[in-house]
Amino acid sequence: DIQMTQSPSTLSASVGDRVTITCRASQSISSWLAWYQQSPGKAPKLLIYKASSLESGVPSRFSGSGSGTEFTLTISSLQPDDFATYYCQHYDGSSSFGQGTKLQIK
Amino acid sequence: EVQLVQSGAEVKKPGQSLKISCQASGYTFTNYWIGWVRQMPGKGLEWMGIIFPFDSETRYSPSFQGQVTISTDKSSKTAYMEWTSLKASDTAMYYCARQRGRWLVDTWGQGTLVTVSS
Numbered sequence: 761d762i763q764m765t766q767s768p769s770t771l772s773a774s775v776g777d778r779v780t781i782t783c784r785a786s787q788s789i790s791s792w793l794a795w796y797q798q799s800p801g802k803a804p805k806l807l808i809y810k811a812s813s814l815e816s817g818v819p820s821r822f823s824g825s826g827s828g829t830e831f832t833l834t835i836s837s838l839q840p841d842d843f844a845t846y847y848c849q850h851y852d853g854s855s856s857f858g859q860g861t862k863l864q865i866k
Numbered sequence: 867e868v869q870l871v872q873s874g875a876e877v878k879k880p881g882q883s884l885k886i887s888c889q890a891s892g893y894t895f896t897n898y899w900i901g902w903v904r905q906m907p908g909k910g911l912e913w914m915g916i917i918f919p920f921d922s923e924t925r926y927s928p929s930f931q932g933q934v935t936i937s938t939d940k941s942s943k944t945a946y947m948e949w950t951s952l953k954a955s956d957t958a959m960y961y962c963a964r965q966r967g968r969w970l971v972d973t974w975g976q977g978t979l980v981t982v983s984s
Binding site for chain 2: 854859
């Protein structure tokens with residue numbers, strides 16, 4: 761099974777900051793990587809698929825990059841609604857999620 | 867608009883059975899895989915299994931094989947997940963999830979909270 765590891769587990773930042781979350785796969789998954797945002801009490805929401813493709817309706821301050829085993833999600837200028845938990849997911853034949861990164865207000 | 871609407875919260879005792887539902891609308895139900903995802907309190911997301919409504923092909927994650935049964939009813943465009951004997955450790959939020967292709971989730975249900983307590 762492919763293991764997905766996110767870092768950091770918790771990230772403290774302020775409105776307007778640029779932040780980056782990293783996701784590493786235990787073996788190559790090409791670009792079959794998605795990012796989801798989960799706000800408290802809500803279902804997850806798809807942000808990025810195929811490592812760098814922005815889902816329709818998602819603000820352009822979100823971007824993804826990477827391939828193979830190392831991936832990043834970047835939020836260019838944090839907005840109040842962005843304080844949430846973020847999950848990466850590989851979807852290459854099988855699927856698993858990272859353990860999540862909680863983005864909290866500094 | 868594509869929507870998945872799940873059944874309401876449940877409170878059950880250990881050993882009881884339960885079937886929760888997820889009703890789809892706004893798309894051709896039989897053309898997309900639907901999966902179920904568990905989120906235990908304060909924890910992350912775990913795949914339980916997926917089903918293709920067209921032919922009922924089903925795949926379970928190893929941790930959940932034999933623990934739950936996933937099914938669909940094409941006439942009502944509804945997916946189900948069923949337990950025959952609940953345990954306290956089944957206490958969690960359960961999400962149904964429509965997949966684009968396979969495994970990539972583009973639409974989530976609102977979640978069904980299942981509480982199992984004596």
